Amino acid sequence: MRKICWKIHRWLSIPLGVFMSILCFTGLILLFGKEIASAFGQDSRQMPFLVAIRQLHRWLLMMPDNPHGGLSLGRIITAVSAMAMTLVLLTGVVIWWPKNKEMLKNRLTVSTSKGFRRFVHDTHVTLGIYAFVFLFLMAVTGPVFPFGWYNQGLSKLLGQKTISKEMMVQKGSNREAATKVQAWDKRADKQMGKPTESQQNGSQMMGGPHGKKPHGAMLFKSLHMGTWGGWFSKILYALAALIGGFLPISGYYLWWKRKHRAA
Template identity: 25%
Template sequence: MKKKRKYTFRKFMNDVHLWLGLGSGIVLFLVCFSGTMLVFEKEIKALFAEDLKIKNKEEIIEIGDLVENLKSRGEVLGVSISNKETDPYEFRVKTSPEDRRGTIFFVDPHTGDTLKAPESSLDGFFMSMFRLHRWLLLDTAIGRPIVGVATIIFFFLAVSGIIIWFPKKWKWRNFKPGFKIKFSAKWKRINHDLHNTLGFYSCIFLVVMILTGLCWSFEWYRDAGSQVLGTKVFGNRGSPGIESQLDFDPSEELTVAEIYKVASKELNYNGITSISLPSSKKGVFQIRKYDESNWSPVVSDQLVLDRNGEMLQKEIFKEKPLNVQVASLIKPLHTGEIFGMFSKVLYFISCLIATSLPVTGTIIWLNKMKKKKVSSK
């Protein structure tokens, strides 16, 4: 009579990993696949975008005049100015009430020539990928919690996967197979190694994506994250509540070009300056500047200037408390933009691996089921 095997913790982890993976596999495949497509969205769109040729002339048209020229197209929300002479100005224009984020127009500051960011089939493709990633192409009220629950399951899959990856006996010769893929073996072993080894190498990046991604799925998770960090997650968007201290007197106002000079003096380094224009009589200028020599291309310093150039608020990123810095970097930590191209490549590879895990995992399970059927005959 065969001695019955004990139901060990390792066996329990195997079962958790198996059944959670089978139950969420399709959703995770779709979410990870769409996430892989979105990593290089900006770069891919840029490849197919028409360049605005900057004509080399010494005279530069005043920014305010460029704003006036664009008002025929809609409400000008803001402008981004690079320190590179070969780059056009990038204006954001609200062309209709439905155009909440604004449409990008590139403008040659020497000639005033305007080029609207061209629409293409890629826009529709990437929007579909975005909706698939966030809501599975469903209504947000239905898709968001489904993706959120699948993401939580993914976290437990990652944890249980790492536990299973560790060998029973902690000796180096037992660890070595988990670090490499034996391509000379049969396809079943190769498939197992692809799941086991690639899952191990990508795990840390996937956990970062999971923990940050849940901030968009559940308000309770976002609130809990705010409690843990001691500052509000997604709370530092613009400068709400700050209004102009001036009575509305056009003679006291500085031009956009003068505001740009004030900002350049306050933030005296090379980089892209984004200026959000006042949208009402009590509105103020909100400025972000990205230091091109910084460790991260998404980190910015912020100014709020009154319409006469008076400083109302100044926030230097490196001077903020660490918890506030982390909270403001949730999005780039999730998308891989945090360290520019280097981190994007790592995230792309990790997302690609994550997309393959439900497939290789299901194949492992099917192979085991076939083996059990053969052995039971």
């Protein structure tokens, strides 16, 4: 089992690790997008730098014709990378799992006196475990936005209602692609912040705060962006995203050193 997980962990990380780092680093910037834009007196949805970062995070700058639900090569790569990251994280836990208390202690600390390679290895293993929960939440919810089938499946798994495609797409819009993205973001935020009529009518049956159950889109967005716990969860997500961005880099280094030593 451990050997199988090791192979999955390695051979998913090698081709897709670069994209995982891009997703983590751009996601880190977007976490504080409003604060960055506010510091420059701009709207976070219109600030050129943040627009570019958002497009890099979502589509690797390969924007589809229909930003709401259309596919492009970049969108597929980012979604597949997020799904691969979920498996990489899970297999990483299996590989890390200690057999005794002494091993547990060693795998939760970083050695600074046994050379650079050992330091990189320990930070890769230890920080990966510390950030696992938050990185897993980011990764497992990432494909919800580009892939409808994934959204439906995860929504059913968690017992969440989904917003229909008709509600999310503005019909007859001929605006430029960037304007479409901004309009979609505003529309989605409005929808996710306000309960639908069906939720209001069935509030007594659905449970949750005030008898209302949030849409799957609202739940997934809060889990993906770390907004569920205010600034506390946002800071934890930021630290996890920073760690997540460096994990593939340290992994590449360890793989290269291992390969070089074997040769």
